[in-house]
Amino acid sequence: MADLLLTNVLPRGFDGPVDVRVADGRIAEIGPEIVVGGDVPTIDGGRRPVLPGLVEPHLHLDKAMLLGPERSELADRGTLEGAVSATAAAKENFTHDDVVARxxxxxxxxxxxxxxxxxxPVDVDPTVGLTSIDALLEVKERWAGVVELQVVAFPQEGIAARPGTYDLLVEAMRRGADVIGGCSYAEDDVEGCREHVRTVFDLAERFDVDVDVHADFAPGPGDPRQDLAEHVAAVTAERGWGGRTTIGHVTTMAGLPDERRRRLAGTLAEAGVGLVVLPPTDLYLQGRAAPVAELLDAGVATALSSNNVRNAFTPFGTVDLLDVTMLAAHTQPFGTPEGLDRLLDLATSGAAGLLRVPGHDLAPGSRADLVVLDAPGADHHTALLDRVPRRFVISAGTLVAETVTTATLHGIRTATMMEA
Structure with a gap:
């Protein structure tokens, strides 16, 4: 694990610039003008804002980057059913090397x-088999020390609806998947969907892993298969899996009557179910996103993520979580400094807590994952609004990315020129 001194940075909550001393990959000290030995690498932050490492708690790496001239049939579907169908066809051509490369x-x-x-979340079904799981487990090992990766065995197309999927899920867990996933709307009828959820929790208990379910991904509660977040919460409470269950999407919630929506938020909070809101896909396919502010006010552990990147579910995407944060800000009442701070928490320490990764903040003892925003002298809100590049990215005390940008405007008349 690395030692490092990051100097002259502006964390949130501090009155002025400070230094951050890293020892063995963790933050050892934060304060002004820290002195270390001459053999410790030093990075000058240049009075730039610094955040904890950003967290993507719901990012489909196996199905990303599927769009392009050779895969034009995947574009312009614009519906959940179309995206699932198009991607199911694309999976017939997935190979280990293809998944790793994307x-x-x-x-x-x-x-x-x-x-x-x-x-x-990584698809497991009779079409793709364990190809994508094996590829992502390899990627996890190769990228250790740069990105901490949790791999979810995910039955996108259902369990009962795709015979053979259950045995593949079991084998995926045996091979080292970290989390068992579910897709509660993927079965043929609502009772089948409820059984799907119970089966996922059976596997979670068998392998003692967390649960991550895609649920309620529709613009309203017209389809009972898309109205099961409350059922997930009930099973979570019944199995004692509070704090270990996460659901994604839940766009249906935004279309519920006020009283039922507030009641559902309370139920999720009481059961200890976390919720990941996925604005790029939720807005593209359903035109709405889960009510983040209401969830936070109700005490629901909440996070933001990109979900899909350049495929039939989301034809866009930069994998920049601050872009996702600003997209969420446009859908909710977050237009104050306090509101932006709430959203930044959902992209950093709050999201890490949802994944049960402790110590992911700017405090002594935390893992030294640090992001220096290229906005010298500015605060975090300005840096967020300006979508500035990341000047330095540090993972466990090691510099893993550095971005240097320059921009020159030509043809602008200065005040001196205009006076002359």
Whole structure:
């Protein structure tokens, strides 16, 4: 693990610039003008804002970067059903090397933008088999020390609906998947969907792992298969899996009547179910996102993430979590400094807590994952609004990415020129 001194940076909550001393990959000290021995590498932060490493708690690496001239049939579907269908067809051509290459392409982009912790749902079904799981477990090992990767065995197309999937999920867990996933709307009827959820929790208990479910991904509660977040919460409470269960999307919640929406938020909080909101895909496919502010006010552990990048579910994406943060800000009442701070928490320490990764903040004892924003002298809010590059990205005390940008404007008349 690395030692490092990061000087002259501006963390949130500090009145002025400070230094951050790293020992054995963890923050040992924060304060002004820290003195260390001459053999410790030093990076001058240049009075720039610094954040903890960004966290992507729901990023589909196996299905990313599928769009392009050779895969134009995947574009312009614009519906959940179309995206699932198109991607199911694409998986017939997945190979180990193909999945590794696309996943690593996304991780390079994510790291440049400051991401140091990722949870990735990886499809497991009779079409793709364990190809993608094996590829992502290899990527996890190769990228250790740069990105901490949690791999989720994920039945996107259902369990009962795709015979053979259950046995593949069991084998995926045996091979080293970290989390068991679910897709509660993927079965043929609502009782099948409820059984799907119970089966996922059975596997979680068998392998003693956390649960991560895609749920309620529709614009409203018209389809009962898309109205099961409350069922997930009930099973979580029944199995004692509070704090170990996460659900993603839940766009259906935004279309519920006020009283039921507030009641659902309370139920999720009481059961200890966390919620990941995925604005790029949620807005593209359903035109709405889960009500982040209400969730936070109700005490629901909440985070933001990119979900999909340049595929049929989301044809766009930069894997820049600060872009996702600003997109979320446009959908909720977060237009104050306090509101932006709440969102920044959802992209950093709050998201890490959802993944049960402790010590992911700017405090002594925390893992030294640090992102220096290229906005000298500015505060974090200005840096966020300006979408500034990440000047330095540090993972466990090691510099893993550095971005230097210059911009020159030509043809602008200065005040002196105009006076003359």
């Amino acid at each position: 996943a690593e392409d996304v991780l390079r982009r994510a790291v440049r933008h400051g991401t140091t912790l990722v949870r990735t």
